[in-house]
Amino acid sequence: MIIEIDRNSIITITQQLFEFFSDRILSGLFKDGQQLPSIRTLSKELNISPMTIVKAYNELEKNGLAVTIQGKGTYVNQRNNIEKLNSFPEHNDFQWQMGIPDYLSRSQFQSNSNLTYGNNMYNLSIASINYKLLPTADILKDSLNLTERNIEYLAQYPPVQGDHEFRNVLSNYLKSKEISTAPENILITSGSQQGISLIASTFVGPGDIVVMETPTYPGAIDLFKSRGAVILTVPVDNEGMRTDILISLCDKHSPKIIYTMPNFHNPTGCSMSLRRKIELLDIAKFNNSIIVEDDPWSEISYKKEKIKSIKSMDTDGHVVYIKGLSKILGPAYRLAAIVAEGSILSRLINAKANHDLGTSMLNQKTLLDFIKSNKMNSYLDNLNKKLLRRRDKVINLLKHNAPSGVNWTIPEGGINLWITLPKSLNVEKLLYHSVTTKNISFLPGTICYPNEVEFNHLRICFTYLDEEHIENIIIELCNLMKLLNSDEKGSCYVPVI
Amino acid sequence: MIIEIDRNSIITITQQLFEFFSDRILSGLFKDGQQLPSIRTLSKELNISPMTIVKAYNELEKNGLAVTIQGKGTYVNQRNNIEKLNSFPEHNDFQWQMGIPDYLSRSQFQSNSNLTYGNNMYNLSIASINYKLLPTADILKDSLNLTERNIEYLAQYPPVQGDHEFRNVLSNYLKSKEISTAPENILITSGSQQGISLIASTFVGPGDIVVMETPTYPGAIDLFKSRGAVILTVPVDNEGMRTDILISLCDKHSPKIIYTMPNFHNPTGCSMSLRRKIELLDIAKFNNSIIVEDDPWSEISYKKEKIKSIKSMDTDGHVVYIKGLSKILGPAYRLAAIVAEGSILSRLINAKANHDLGTSMLNQKTLLDFIKSNKMNSYLDNLNKKLLRRRDKVINLLKHNAPSGVNWTIPEGGINLWITLPKSLNVEKLLYHSVTTKNISFLPGTICYPNEVEFNHLRICFTYLDEEHIENIIIELCNLMKLLNSDEKGSCYVPVI
Incomplete structure (x- = not known):
């Protein structure tokens, strides 16, 4: 872990620290339950005021990415719980390797792939076209x-x-x-x-x-x-x-x-x-x-x-x-x-x-x-007709099933819909429940923001799922939004480590 | 161009400067005839003594990588002449782009590829096995x-x-x-x-x-x-x-x-x-x-x-x-x-x-x-027998044709020979003449040294050429060594810009 603080940057030191940790937590580079450096250590190491670090850690907590236990320290929290379900086992027998610093700052796709390659996952996350609609056999047969x-x-x-x-x-x-x-x-x-x-x-x-x-x-x-x-x-x-x-x-x-x-x-x-x-x-x-x-x-x-x-x-x-x-x-x-x-x-x-x-x-x-x-051209013409039908089907399903306060774009091309949740519903929470209870994954909007992360958007791809699953999955996802949103209004969400 | 000098490095500033320029010249990132920054400009920009820069430029000249014209400046020189023959045309109509600094320090393969993909080049440079000896058709046929x-x-x-x-x-x-x-x-x-x-x-x-x-x-x-x-x-x-x-x-x-x-x-x-x-x-x-x-x-x-x-x-x-x-x-x-x-x-x-x-x-x-x-195994057994015959053939040819003072390794595996020239014969000069007069390319040893470059080695691959060309090409190369070496002894080599 190499934290480089740029004192001449136009970005505040608190923001730099927040981004350093949130990037690594949201990417899964930092694992759930991992202890963050103590305020004292970090302050000494980077020669910055303890207050600055406290502010950055508070910001992490506010966004549900870390949790502080009085007298013990601050720990990574939340979505990475999901990783435990699917990721390859951690090898804790090579402790010396943890002392080797690296230059990775984010890698959304690795964290993503833990969602993607899970068994029997209904995948709205990956932006790709269903294999039955692609010209693979045509291309390979006599290519x-x-x-x-x-x-x-x-x-x-x-x-x-x-x-x-x-x-x-x-x-x-x-x-x-x-x-x-x-x-x-x-x-x-x-x-x-x-x-x-x-x-x-x-x-x-x-x-x-x-x-x-x-x-x-x-x-x-x-x-x-x-x-x-x-x-x-x-x-x-x-x-x-x-x-x-x-x-x-x-x-x-x-x-x-x-x-x-x-x-x-x-x-x-x-x-x-x-x-x-x-x-x-x-x-x-x-x-x-x-x-x-x-x-x-x-x-x-x-x-x-x-x-x-x-x-x-x-x-x-x-x-x-x-x-x-x-x-x-x-x-x-x-x-x-x-x-x-x-x-x-x-x-x-x-x-x-x-x-x-x-x-x-x-x-x-x-x-x-x-x-x-x-x-090539006739394939694309044909494809677009099919994808447009899919887009309209999914939009129709959202219209009839999404709870009020949820909005989405109607794209004139491409294969993704961008959905905005009510501010009260944290998308990382939705993802956690969606993956663990419904086997449905989607792309959390949190990883799409270079700087000031917003926690109430998601991207779903409407072209990857098998046709026969679409209706069910969209309805299931909408129901989960309803459930969590009403839950949210009634009780305070307490992250568990 | 971003020159970063590390004042705390264990490597001297002169050596850092020399490497900065020699890497880019030998790679072809700097083009033949290109003017290097003036001593005054560089000294001011990097805040180092003019003498340090003079020393670095002298070192470049000593190795035939640059030439100084009194009252005008220091210019890139030598092997990159070859590039003109084969490389794609330089676009000089996008002058603004030259102001965009980059983070490339070396790229031997690009410079190399100019030698490799020339028309009708007899290639001893590329470390690969001749296509007739590879199992390509077998792999692809019903793979x-x-x-x-x-x-x-x-x-x-x-x-x-x-x-x-x-x-x-x-x-x-x-x-x-x-x-x-x-x-x-x-x-x-x-x-x-x-x-x-x-x-x-x-x-x-x-x-x-x-x-x-x-x-x-x-x-x-x-x-x-x-x-x-x-x-x-x-x-x-x-x-x-x-x-x-x-x-x-x-x-x-x-x-x-x-x-x-x-x-x-x-x-x-x-x-x-x-x-x-x-x-x-x-x-x-x-x-x-x-x-x-x-x-x-x-x-x-x-x-x-x-x-x-x-x-x-x-x-x-x-x-x-x-x-x-x-x-x-x-x-x-x-x-x-x-x-x-x-x-x-x-x-x-x-x-x-x-x-x-x-x-x-x-x-x-x-x-x-x-x-x-x-x-897989029978292919490899068979391959090794053929390659060993090739190795011995090439070594035999070198024995009978290389001028005295030239030495080579006898590898017990792999596909390359490492040839050492007399110190008086600069390998970049040999390469220039070999490519331009004989259509023969090889890997100049100069690009194989991370720091203190030696100018009297070359690597030849004995497995890439078509079988029927080997004898001729090795003999031609040996003859060129003889010619240039005796030439070297008689006259001083003056680089031309």
């Missing part, structure tokens, strides 16, 4: 053409930047989305997550300013935080990122990176208006910032108008565009493409070499026939 | 069993830790190597490179001490340096890492990580004796250090005795063992396995989630049948 030439390729190190034939196919595919790019400007990565990881490790270091939407994609928060970035947040409304707020932020702090998911934003599902996209590009130009445009699902759209990406308007190499393929073609191939220019691109290629020497050739050669065929 | 159950797996996010069935197969495979481990202690990574990357980003930060063999695997140097590690080096002899020197290093500095490739060490081919392996484990225990045992090729062995890994003797979770599969089964699948225990393992799994959410399921499902079948 690999085992000619002598292909065998030669498949027996070699992949080019670091990606297979040339695959980049060629993607460059044509992107043209249909008005992104005019050459194969030379494409870098293949192992999924969007690795794309963001390359950007973070290349361009972000301690104290660098990264702007993110709030709430936002947890995997991106994990990466920027682990690099020691100062994260400034901009809220989203139904036109996407609030550029007016961004402009006033930029008066004081020039961001190095602006991370955005403009189309069917994760987790809220809202989209950025064209006006704001143009404004954002102007802001980036003025501040010499890099825009990271993360676009995993513009293909999954329920509206008629064509979507214009920020990248398609970028003439000066300000936008690093990430086209993830996991959401639309399936996540098992781990494939995404970065589109970038100039020395930003060449530096990312260097980083890719350092990270893993290049993405598996087998996956690239497997997917390319499907993408370049006319199967 | 993917497209049952409904497999299709379901292949349409989902892979488990972060790796497919359970694949980990099961690997745990059995490792038992045959006396490494007794459960699937729960295995983490699947995208090649050994990602394995090292996960370890570096989790456990190494600025100022942490990492011990490496010198020379060593360049990809590992890239990663530890980019994390700001203080790298201490220990030479190797024909019993492997000099543990006596390591012990005296540890008297003063306790290493957090000891990175070693004990079997058929890259690049020298030498192996660590059992006595030293036991000693190394004791040293790690005493110092609470993590040993990273990188084992990509213990299967490629030309001697009868069984090889005992350090991991097989590890009872306390001190060794993080990396079993790379790229060298023996082909690099296109990007698959390796980490074996570790306790919280070191669980922290690496978190890091894996952050890096890319998990390794492609397709690759794991593709390889597992071959590994668990009895084809």
Whole structure:
């Protein structure tokens, strides 16, 4: 455990301490029941006033993440109870290892995977499309053409930047989305997550300013935080990122990176208006910032108008565009493409070499026939019709079953709904009961906030469950909301350690 | 460009500056002809004496990496000339991007790939086995069993830790190597490179001490340096890492990580004796250090005795063992396995989630049948016989054609020879001429030294070239050595910018 306090930061020391602990507790890096350092020790070690630490610990308690026992100390509490049910056994026989400090600050997906891979879990948490709706069999059946030439390729190190034939196919595919790019400007990565990881490790270091939407994609928060970035947040409304707020932020702090998911934003599902996209590009130009445009699902759209990406308007190499393929073609191939220019691109290629020497050739050669065929478009058309039906079904179920005070977004694309609970109902509590009593998991909104965590949101994916379970599961979840909410009003929630 | 000088480091400021620039020049991150910062600017910016900078620049010149033109400045020079021939075109139309600093310190593979993917290059550089000798067609032909159950797996996010069935197969495979481990202690990574990357980003930060063999695997140097590690080096002899020197290093500095490739060490081919392996484990225990045992090729062995890994003797979770599969089964699948225990393992799994959410399921499902079948052993037996013949052929060619003063190792396993030139012959010069006049590339030893670079070694791989080219290419290379060496004796080598 290495706590680094930045005394020159624009973020208060109390807030830095709170985030340090809440990130690790919500991620499951700190385990339930684990004792936090004593106020005296921490105050001495970091040379900060005991009062500051007390404030940070109080904030943890207020949010149900820790509990203090008078005369004994402060202990990690709450959701991580769930982990005990599913996680692999802790090895307590390697005590010396606990003395080895690390540089992890958050990892939502590990904590998440404890929820995900539990036995018989009804999973509303994972943002993916049900396997029966994906074209897996079609892609794999006659994808690999085992000619002598292909065998030669498949027996070699992949080019670091990606297979040339695959980049060629993607460059044509992107043209249909008005992104005019050459194969030379494409870098293949192992999924969007690795794309963001390359950007973070290349361009972000301690104290660098990264702007993110709030709430936002947890995997991106994990990466920027682990690099020691100062994260400034901009809220989203139904036109996407609030550029007016961004402009006033930029008066004081020039961001190095602006991370955005403009189309069917994760987790809220809202989209950025064209006006704001143009404004954002102007802001980036003025501040010499890099825009990271993360676009995993513009293909999954329920509206008629064509979507214009920020990248398609970028003439000066300000936008690093990430086209993830996991959401639309399936996540098992781990494939995404970065589109970038100039020395930003060449530096990312260097980083890719350092990270893993290049993405598996087998996956690239497997997917390319499907993408370049006319199967791709008809598959997507068909898919969108089915997913729209699912969206409407789930919204209808919420309408009839959710207790009053619960609200949700109606996304025009993507596969997630963002649900807001009454402030009195803590989502971590809902999750704990939902997993332990109903075998239903969802994504708690708490992990989607880079800084000031809100405890009354959740994200559910409406496309992952088997069709026949949807109705039951949504109703069960709504009933649990009702139960806990009325319970909440009557009695005080006392966390147990 | 962010130069960070550590005034408390055990490494002198001159040496830190020299390494900062030489790493970037040898990697190709700095381009040929690029002007280095003026002495005045740098002295002011870093608040260090101009004399220190002059010394560092002189050291660069001495090693042929830069050239100073009186009254104008110091410029990057030498091998990167080669890049011009093969690299993608530089985009000079995005000048604003040059103002964006990055955190890359080295990337040998990108610089290398410029040599590797040139047209018609005879490649002695890449450490891989010729595609005709690999079991690619066998593996792919009937590997993917497209049952409904497999299709379901292949349409989902892979488990972060790796497919359970694949980990099961690997745990059995490792038992045959006396490494007794459960699937729960295995983490699947995208090649050994990602394995090292996960370890570096989790456990190494600025100022942490990492011990490496010198020379060593360049990809590992890239990663530890980019994390700001203080790298201490220990030479190797024909019993492997000099543990006596390591012990005296540890008297003063306790290493957090000891990175070693004990079997058929890259690049020298030498192996660590059992006595030293036991000693190394004791040293790690005493110092609470993590040993990273990188084992990509213990299967490629030309001697009868069984090889005992350090991991097989590890009872306390001190060794993080990396079993790379790229060298023996082909690099296109990007698959390796980490074996570790306790919280070191669980922290690496978190890091894996952050890096890319998990390794492609397709690759794991593709390889597992071959590994668990009895084809694996007979393939390896057969392979080793063929590779031994190649090794002997190349050694014989060197014996008859290399000029006097040139020496080489005779490895008892692996696929590389380490060649030492007379001190008068700079290997970067040899590489430049070899690539430009003969279309022959090899790995310059310069990139294998973490600290004090030696300029008179090269690594050649004897298993990658097509059989019919070997004789010619080795003779051509030997002739070039002769030519340049005699030239060197007669005239002073003047670098041209």
